[in-house]
Amino acid sequence: MTARLFGIGWVFHLKSLTHSLFFVLVSVLQPVIFASIAFFMFESGSQTGTLLYLALGAGLMGIWSATLFGSGGAIQWQRWQGTLELMVGAPPPLLALLLPLTVATATIGIYSVAGTLLWGRLFFGMALDFEHPLTLAVALPATILSLGMLGLLLASTFVLYRNANAFSNLLEYPVWLATGLIVPLSLLPGWVTPISWVLSPTWGMRAIRDAAFGGNAWPEIGMCIALGLVYLGLGALALRNFERLARTRATLSLT
Amino acid sequence: MSVSARIFFVGGAISYRALFNWIQPGMYVATMLGSPLFQILFFTYVGRYAGSQDDAFFIVGNAIQVAAMAGIFGMTMGIANERQYGTLQPLLATPANRLAIFAGRALPFVVNGIAVSVFGFVASWLLLDFRPADGSVPALAVAILVTTCSCVALGMLIGSIGLRARDVFFGANLVYFLMLLVCGVNIANDDLPGWLGAIGRCLPLTHGIEAAREIASGVPLGDVSGLLATEALIGLAYATAAYVLFRVFEAEGRRRASLETY
Numbered sequence: 001m002t003a004r005l006f007g008i009g010w011v012f013h014l015k016s017l018t019h020s021l022f023f024v025l026v027s028v029l030q031p032v033i034f035a036s037i038a039f040f041m042f043e044s045g046s047q048t049g050t051l052l053y054l055a056l057g058a059g060l061m062g063i064w065s066a067t068l069f070g071s072g073g074a075i076q077w078q079r080w081q082g083t084l085e086l087m088v089g090a091p092p093p094l095l096a097l098l099l100p101l102t103v104a105t106a107t108i109g110i111y112s113v114a115g116t117l118l119w120g121r122l123f124f125g126m127a128l129d130f131e132h133p134l135t136l137a138v139a140l141p142a143t144i145l146s147l148g149m150l151g152l153l154l155a156s157t158f159v160l161y162r163n164a165n166a167f168s169n170l171l172e173y174p175v176w177l178a179t180g181l182i183v184p185l186s187l188l189p190g191w192v193t194p195i196s197w198v199l200s201p202t203w204g205m206r207a208i209r210d211a212a213f214g215g216n217a218w219p220e221i222g223m224c225i226a227l228g229l230v231y232l233g234l235g236a237l238a239l240r241n242f243e244r245l246a247r248t249r250a251t252l253s254l255t
Numbered sequence: 256m257s258v259s260a261r262i263f264f265v266g267g268a269i270s271y272r273a274l275f276n277w278i279q280p281g282m283y284v285a286t287m288l289g290s291p292l293f294q295i296l297f298f299t300y301v302g303r304y305a306g307s308q309d310d311a312f313f314i315v316g317n318a319i320q321v322a323a324m325a326g327i328f329g330m331t332m333g334i335a336n337e338r339q340y341g342t343l344q345p346l347l348a349t350p351a352n353r354l355a356i357f358a359g360r361a362l363p364f365v366v367n368g369i370a371v372s373v374f375g376f377v378a379s380w381l382l383l384d385f386r387p388a389d390g391s392v393p394a395l396a397v398a399i400l401v402t403t404c405s406c407v408a409l410g411m412l413i414g415s416i417g418l419r420a421r422d423v424f425f426g427a428n429l430v431y432f433l434m435l436l437v438c439g440v441n442i443a444n445d446d447l448p449g450w451l452g453a454i455g456r457c458l459p460l461t462h463g464i465e466a467a468r469e470i471a472s473g474v475p476l477g478d479v480s481g482l483l484a485t486e487a488l489i490g491l492a493y494a495t496a497a498y499v500l501f502r503v504f505e506a507e508g509r510r511r512a513s514l515e516t517y
Contacts, residue, residue: 021425025432033432037441038301044446045307166285173293183300 002096009100010107017070017108024111026069031062031112032119038182039124051126055116056212057181060205062112063147064175070105071151072168074098075159075242085252094243095152095236102155103148110144135218136211142221143204146228150200152235156242181205200227259355266351267359274336275329287371291321292378298441299383308443314385315468316440318375320460322368322403323410323434329364330410331427334501335417343418344514347505357501358494361407368403388473395470401483402463405490409459411497418504418514439464459493462486 017023035058039051075098078084087097120126130136158164177183178192179201185193196202200223207220246252256264295317302313334357337343346356376395379385387395413430417423435441437455444452444461455461466482476483508514 021422022428025425025428029429030432033436037436038305040436040442040446041301041305041307044442045302045305047305166282170285170289170293173290173297177293177297177300183304187300187304 002092005092005096006100006103009097010104013101013104014107017066017104023066023070023108027062027066027108027111028115030065031058031116034058034061035116035119051120051124052128052212053209054182055120055126056113056208057205059109059113059116060143060179060181060201060208061176062115063106063109063144063204064179064181064201065172066109066112067102067106067147067151068154068168068171068175070108071102071148071155072158072171073165074101074105074151074155076164079253082253088243088246088252095239098155098239099148099152099232102151103145105151106144106147109147110140113140130212131214132211132217135221136208139204139207139211139217139221139224142224142228143200143208146200146204146224146231149228149231149235153231153238156235156238159242175199175201178202179205198227200224200231203227259352262351262355263359264362266356267362270333270360271363273342274333274340287324287367288374291317291324291371291375294321295375295379296382299379302441307446310383311385311387311471312443312468313441314376314379314383315471316464318372318379319399319402319464319467320434320438320440321375322372322399323406323431323460325364325368325371326403326406326459327410327413327427327431328424329367330361330407331414331417331423333360333364334411334414335423338418338515341515343508347508347514353502353505354498357411357498361404361411361494364407364410365400365403368406369399372399372403387471391470391473394476394479395467397476398463398467398470398479398483401486401490402460402467405459405463405486405493408490408492408494408497412493412500415497415500415504418501418508434458434460437461457489459486459489462489 035055038054038058042054075084078087088094090097117126117128121128158167177188178185178196179199180196181201185196185202203220203223207217207224209215210217210220295314298317299310299313302308302310337346376385376387409430410427413423413427416426420426437447437451438458438460439455440460444455444465447455462482463486466479466486469479469482470476505514
């Protein structure tokens with residue numbers, strides 16, 4: 001029953017998000033533009049980064065943006081559309097209804113990875129040679145799932161702030177930086193590294209790069225899954241708290 | 256004060272307060288100060304890693320470009336949101352001078368864009384050890400003013416299109432991100448493929464950023480006056496196109512009774 005609910009909800013939200021021009025921009029066009037910027041910067045510089053390295057990094061940037069903007073405002077959007085009361089009033093737990101949405105926002109990030117890889121292949125003749133394609137086929141869904149769980153945590157905590165959308169705008173660049181998607185963490189101040197450990201895109205990026213360029217990606221995949229479970233637990237707690245407060249204070253539909 | 260001047264100044268200020276009544280201090284700080292700051296940090300660190308240019312290149316490029324956030328998104332909303340809020344018809348029913356209505360809206364976004372850009376430079380001075388050449392700050396201020404005005408002009412054009420288009424914010428977002436690529440913000444115009452560089456030279460920002468970089472490195476204002484004049488002319492061209500579109504869409508909207516239809 002729960003699996004069926006998750007599956008149907010996930011497909012529904014995936015279709016819905018795919019029809020949104022905003023998410024097309026965030027998950028396809030923006031990563032391709034950022035990949036192009038990074039490529040031209042590297043081409044005119046002294047660093048010998050490969051195009052595939054940049055394309056994968058820009059793809060993950062798109063997954064984070066889609067998750068951040070999609071999940072960060074998820075509850076607020078349901079509230080504006082007048083569907084939040086229906087979700088809370090429905091027999092299944094709110095968590096079971098919201099999780100498919102947050103995982104769907106991370107899943108449309110697949111468009112980002114596909115978009116940046118296709119961009120590299122078509123316009124720059126980038127070779128799509130992956131050292132461990134099967135590991136990559138596991139690393140990518142594991143990353144997306146863990147980001148979906150992180151999305152749940154964002155959704156259930158951002159709703160407590162009136163300026164949650166602005167908060168989403170604020171968090172896009174810092175997480176791109178702090179998770180080493182383009183710039184290695186060794187170039188950043190030392191205090192950034194511990195922050196990167198609790199952010200699943202860090203481990204997802206490492207897993208994907210290890211799978212693509214050679215290396216043991218399984219420990220990072222494990223970290224992605226473990227962090228995803230932590231996010232799920234924290235998100236469930238925060239969501240229960242939100243639901244309790246909203247029922248007690250009768251503020252469910254109030255923005 | 257003449258009627259048109261009053262509409263320009265007072266009307267512009269009132270329209271800003273009315274259309275942006277939802278702006279809260281926290282929202283402003285996060286979106287208009289926090290996000291630009293992290294954009295500057297992000298590209299400066301990518302630049303360090305790529306080894307393509309020195310820090311000043313990215314700091315000046317991005318600190319000027321962030322003015323486009325107010326210029327493009329703000330100005331687009333400043334025109335297109337009249338339609339969304341249902342106030343376009345009463346506005347256009349007034350006999351007020353259209354040029355004063357239209358141009359007056361730009362003023363708050365010019366001020367806002369300058370504030371964001373100045374914040375970007377100050378934050379870079381504090382966090383990234385950015386030091387412009389001695390005595391270059393007044394000239395840098397001129398470059399910021401001219402470039403912000405031309406960005407606002409582009410925002411006017413997109414806003415005017417928003418009087419007819421269904422989803423103008425998609426266009427505004429796309430233009431904003433494309434400017435990061437083609438306007439010499441992070442990549443010198445000469446390092447881009449010819450056609451991309453040519454697009455960049457037709458857009459606001461490109462010449463203003465080039466001038467600001469020269470100024471920050473110690474070149475006198477007089478030596479970059481050509482670049483700033485080109486930037487101003489590009490802005491003027493976009494503003495003119497925006498006003499023409501505004502009037503065309505107004506006339507079309509009246510003729511077809513479609514001012515607020517989507």
